[in-house]
Amino acid sequence: MGRKGQIATSCRSTLQSARCPTRHELAVLPYPFCTYPLPAHVLLFDANRRLKHESIHSSIWQTATPPETFYRIDERWHVAGPELTFLQLANRLDLLELIAIGYEYCGTYAIHPLSGKVTYDLPPATSTKRIERFLTQWPKVRGTEKAKKALACISENSASPMETHLHMRFSLTGHRGGYNLPKSLLNYEVPLNDIARRIYKRGSCRCDIFFPQINLDVEYHGSDHKAQLASDSARNAALQSMGINTLVITKRQYDDYMAMSGIVRSIARMHRVYLYEGRTGYTK
Numbered sequence: 001m002g003r004k005g006q007i008a009t010s011c012r013s014t015l016q017s018a019r020c021p022t023r024h025e026l027a028v029l030p031y032p033f034c035t036y037p038l039p040a041h042v043l044l045f046d047a048n049r050r051l052k053h054e055s056i057h058s059s060i061w062q063t064a065t066p067p068e069t070f071y072r073i074d075e076r077w078h079v080a081g082p083e084l085t086f087l088q089l090a091n092r093l094d095l096l097e098l099i100a101i102g103y104e105y106c107g108t109y110a111i112h113p114l115s116g117k118v119t120y121d122l123p124p125a126t127s128t129k130r131i132e133r134f135l136t137q138w139p140k141v142r143g144t145e146k147a148k149k150a151l152a153c154i155s156e157n158s159a160s161p162m163e164t165h166l167h168m169r170f171s172l173t174g175h176r177g178g179y180n181l182p183k184s185l186l187n188y189e190v191p192l193n194d195i196a197r198r199i200y201k202r203g204s205c206r207c208d209i210f211f212p213q214i215n216l217d218v219e220y221h222g223s224d225h226k227a228q229l230a231s232d233s234a235r236n237a238a239l240q241s242m243g244i245n246t247l248v249i250t251k252r253q254y255d256d257y258m259a260m261s262g263i264v265r266s267i268a269r270m271h272r273v274y275l276y277e278g279r280t281g282y283t284k
Contacts, residue, residue, distance in 0.1 A: 020044060020051040020058050030074050036114070043080065069134075082126040083134035090143035090150065096176070098150040100164055102131070107158035107186075118161060128154055157186040159208075162220055166254065167209055170218075170264070179264045182271050184218075185210045192238055200238035207244075214270045217246045220254070 026040050038055045050058045070078035080088070082105045090098055104111060105125045111118050131151055138144050153172060158164045167186055172178025188210035192203060207217035217239055219232075236246040247267070253259040268275050 020049055020053075020056060022051075023053065023055045026055065029077065033073065033077075033079070083131050086126075086131055087135065087138065087141065087143050087147050090147040095146065095150055096168070098146070099153045099168060099172075100161075102128075102150055102154035103158045103164040103168070104161075105131075106154060106156040107164065109158070109160055111161060120160065124156065128156055155184075155186050157188075159187055160220075162222065162251075162254070163187075163208055166218075166220055166249065169260070170209065170267075179268070179275060181264065181267060182211065182213055182273065185212065188212075190217075190239065190242070190244065193242060196238035196241050199241060200234050205235050205238065207239075211267065211271070214267075215244045216267065216270065217244055218267075219246060219248050221248055221250050 020042060021040075023038075026038070027034060039057045040055065042056055042058045043061050044050060044058050045061060047060050050060070065084075069081055069084050071081050072078050086098075086102060086105060089101055093101065106127055108122050108124060109118055109120050110122055110125075128151060131147075131154075135144055135147055135151065153168075153176070155167055155171065158167060163186060167184065169178055170181045170184060173180045185207075186209060188207045189204050190207060190210070192200060192205065197203060208220050209218040210216070211218070239246055247263070249260075249263060253263065265275055
């Protein structure tokens with residue numbers, strides 16, 4: 001039910017005695033939760049309080065939960081937090097989908113689950129450390145091991161779905177469809193020196209994907225990026241003055257397997273890394 005959770009429950013102070021809500025009670029949930037299609041997925045702590053109804057799918061959770069597991073949305077309702085949602089999605093999604101969800105939860109954008117509309121410049125819903133801390137509390141819960149595998153592949157600070165897909169393509173191992181390039185950082189902030197500030201007129205700039213070992217900034221430019229060309233030129237010149245090269249990847253190149261293969265292999269050569277044929281090439 002939304003970016004920060006999939007499962008609604010009655011208020012935290014009465015979790016142990018919470019009953020299953022009626023369809024009428026679901027209809028008056030606070031916005032935007034009332035707009036989500038039924039059936040609703042409800043979490044209960046007592047199997048005797050379940051109701052059989054086509055509008056409601058109830059699950060029983062008999063393990064003690066810390067208070068931060070749920071987010072309060074009004075005096076009656078809580079919604080599962082991103083960490084619990086991530087764990088439960090491990091039982092519904094394949095590994096690549098779960099990894100992408102983790103990038104989103106630990107990034108600064110959100111994809112609406114119904115419309116697919118993307119909202120940008122949001123604070124991260126959670127972090128890899130918070131998810132890791134949450135998962136260590138449920139070693140025997142179904143989905144925990146898969147969630148841990150996905151978590152090991154997730155990087156923080158992605159600002160868009162395309163940055164997520166590009167970084168996954170760069171970083172995932174060959175058997176998961178990626179190129180397994182050396183470590184890179186998403187939206188890494190580079191403080192500019194005096195010369196660079198005079199060129200770019202700013203104190204710092206962010207790199208979409210930064211490879212620290214070779215001082216390489218990889219920028220993704222979508223089809224709507226033409227208006228920023230003048231600013232990009234000054235930005236790239238400022239980085240160049242500090243010994244940081246910029247490589248631009250367009251949507252057309254991203255969609256072209258051979259073009260992407262050539263770009264990735266050039267990055268690998270800069271790292272003096274050899275890519276094995278036939279074991280690489282994550283595609284969206």
